[in-house]
Amino acid sequence: MSTISEPLYRRVRKDIVECALTPGKSFSEAELGRLYHASRTPVREACRRLEHEGLVRIIPFRGYSIAPLSVAEFHDLQEMQLIFEPATAALAAERANQKELDEMRELATYEYNIEDKNSYHEFLQTNYQLHSLIAQSSKNKRLSDVVSNIHVRLMRFFYLGLSFESHGPTLVAEHISLVEAIRNRDIEQARHMATDHISKAIERSAKLLMGAIRFGEAVFEASPEMGDSQLARKYIVPRI
Template sequence: MAPKLDLHPRSDGTSTTGSLQGQGAYARLLDEIRDGALTPGTRLTETEIASRLDISRTPVREAIRQLEADGLVEHRPRTGAVVRRLSYPEIMELYEMRVVLECTAARLAARSASDVEIAELDEINAEMAAATGNSAAAYEFNRQFHRALIDAARNRFLLKSVNAIHKTLLILGPSTLTEAARAEQAIAEHRAVVAALRDRDGPAAEQLMRTHMEHAQRTRLKLLRLRGDTPDDTREDVI
């Protein structure tokens, strides 16, 4: 028998149903930020979002608060909640941390991943290759590949840190895999990383992941430049 929903108000004035709606609104807004429907600087108006999602304003308010806690949304005086715009140094720092964390994950996975996990990574990458031309599917398989690799590293603190980085990167909009050439390159790079894991060669896996991350970073900066969205408001401290 399915558990009953607790409809009694919580201490913060919302019900369990409201909380579930808030999580749904949060997931929807995350998707819209990732897909570029909500671009940096976009104002998030409770009434507009509630009307669009056909829910009350309370779960929308809860979702916006959660996005603020994630660092994806900020409050501006006389404007309200808006999607954050990352500065150029912030983008570079995020990718720098992503390189450190995911390269470490690749090195650890070479030691601790089971044969089944390595085979699963290979299969996910093959499915990604079969999805060439479908950027949404490629994004999802790419996400699964990196998540499976990090899980195979067997370090819960590393996983938590990587999740935080990936969430902040959503502000930058659509995946770099929207470029067909980058998608094909990423698949080849994944394949090389899997081969290093199978050989239990930690240093090679780490270096191959570094190359993979650096290519992703260069593609990201290119896409931002082509969109005319390269942040330059705080570049005076960048030589």
């Protein structure tokens, strides 16, 4: 297959996720075309797709911008994770096949070196792959697509610097417990471990966010979409 659109889309998406393209930055079709050596048509198409995924914003008749990061979005996405991931974990415990189970263990045990900066980015990728694989194992393609998209959108925050570097070993431990529950086909335990994992991730990032808002002001949107209360938004955790 030799289309321009598809690889272009992937490249731009990668650059947005890794924050090589600054959140909030505005641009035009021509500009992006120059950057990636493509003409308007494929650029347009890529941008439309990215808009659907929440990575690009389109202002009709005006232009485009890389979707800004906002506290509201961060909350929304994590709230969705808290709903979806326990459910997908439960389904995965029921439906994953042996190959998937083995690959999960592989991904969960990935050790990253706290000292090495590159290793952090690799960890982000591995983390993404693990959660995607669990979602895939639910054997519900539509669900799996949604969960993957949530993760992609969240990764931007972590690439930006909302780092869980210091929590590395803890995270790995949580992943291992979750995967073991799935491997044991223990549905309720899988659901429980996922809820626990996401809840803790939310707690961990809550503190970091506070600092980052001031620190990274430039890339954080002055959210018109959220009230003051949002910072202290209450998460409705499913009882397990």
